[in-house]
Amino acid sequence: MTDLTTTDPTYSDYLQVDTLLSLQTPRTPATADRAVALSEHFFIVAHQSCELWLKQVIADLDAVVEALAPESGPEGIETGVELLRRAGDLLRVLHEQVLVLERLPLRHFAEFRPYLGTASGAQSEQFARLARLIGDGRRAGALYEAFAAAAACRGASVAQVCRPGNDEGGLYRVGEGLLDVGDGFWRWKVAHLGLMSRMVGDEPGTGGSSGVDHLVRRIVLPFAELRRHRGASHAPELAGSAG
Numbered sequence: 001m002t003d004l005t006t007t008d009p010t011y012s013d014y015l016q017v018d019t020l021l022s023l024q025t026p027r028t029p030a031t032a033d034r035a036v037a038l039s040e041h042f043f044i045v046a047h048q049s050c051e052l053w054l055k056q057v058i059a060d061l062d063a064v065v066e067a068l069a070p071e072s073g074p075e076g077i078e079t080g081v082e083l084l085r086r087a088g089d090l091l092r093v094l095h096e097q098v099l100v101l102e103r104l105p106l107r108h109f110a111e112f113r114p115y116l117g118t119a120s121g122a123q124s125e126q127f128a129r130l131a132r133l134i135g136d137g138r139r140a141g142a143l144y145e146a147f148a149a150a151a152a153c154r155g156a157s158v159a160q161v162c163r164p165g166n167d168e169g170g171l172y173r174v175g176e177g178l179l180d181v182g183d184g185f186w187r188w189k190v191a192h193l194g195l196m197s198r199m200v201g202d203e204p205g206t207g208g209s210s211g212v213d214h215l216v217r218r219i220v221l222p223f224a225e226l227r228r229h230r231g232a233s234h235a236p237e238l239a240g241s242a243g
Contacts, residue, residue: 023048027115039108040115046101047121053090053097054126060087061133061143061181068146068174070153077150077170084177091184098191102198109199121192134185137220143181144223147174162229175226182222189219 012018026040060083067076067083121127135141140148151161151171161171193215200212221227 026112028112032111035105036108036111039104040112043101043104043109043112046097050094050097051124051126053094054124054130057087057090057094058126058130058133060084060090061130065133065142065146068150070150074170077174081170081173081177084174084181088177088180088184091181091188095184095188095191098188098195101195104199106199130185134182134222136218136222137224140225141222143178144226147171147178147226150174158226159229159232162226163233175230178223178226179230186219186221189215193219 024041024044026037026044028037028040030037064080064083064087066072067080069076072079131141133141133143135144148158151158154171156171158175161169161175193212196215197212
């Protein structure tokens with residue numbers, strides 16, 4: 001076994017660049033138009049990059065759940081805020097990668113799409129795991145449950161944490177971070193819906209799903225309860241202005 005404390009890795013060694021760059025294997029036949037093969041290569045790189053960023057986002061959000069545990073203390077809250085901000089920024093990166101895929105020529109995609117077989121983004125295990133962490137409009141995910149438990153441990157409810165004037169509180173900033181993550185996740189899915197509609201129209205998805213309709217039914221803003229509590233903070237102002 002290599003002793004990592006005594007070796008002096010190069011950039012390529014440290015990042016395992018040779019291995020990384022060997023993982024793009026288009027299925028377009030060598031006899032096909034080179035531009036089609038390059039487009040499939042682009043398609044693969046974009047999706048592999050998404051999976052790498054998803055790995056980081058999930059790791060960060062798992063760490064947020066741990067950081068909000070009662071035994072973590074104030075330091076855990078601050079760590080959770082930092083990690084939520086990073087995850088929110090990374091979801092913006094994922095959103096931009098979907099937009100870049102709009103540079104995939106439709107004629108090229110139509111030519112190499114049959115080689116995908118039943119492969120579909122809907123099969124991404126990491127995406128499913130992220131969705132469970134974040135939750136949706138119908139159920140809370142692990143992130144919101146950890147946030148609510150952290151508030152209860154400190155003798156507060158989520159509604160109290162969300163009240164105006166709590167801007168300097170650590171849990172308030174955790175709530176803001178959760179919304180950044182939820183909004184980023186939602187924008188990413190909306191961008192993907194737009195891309196799929198542009199590329200396949202009403203055609204079924206490659207994994208046997210109903211395609212665009214399958215995506216539409218799954219685009220719901222996460223953290224619905226947190227949003228309701230924040231919205232309720234306007235109620236006294238609205239009642240006062242009505243009089």
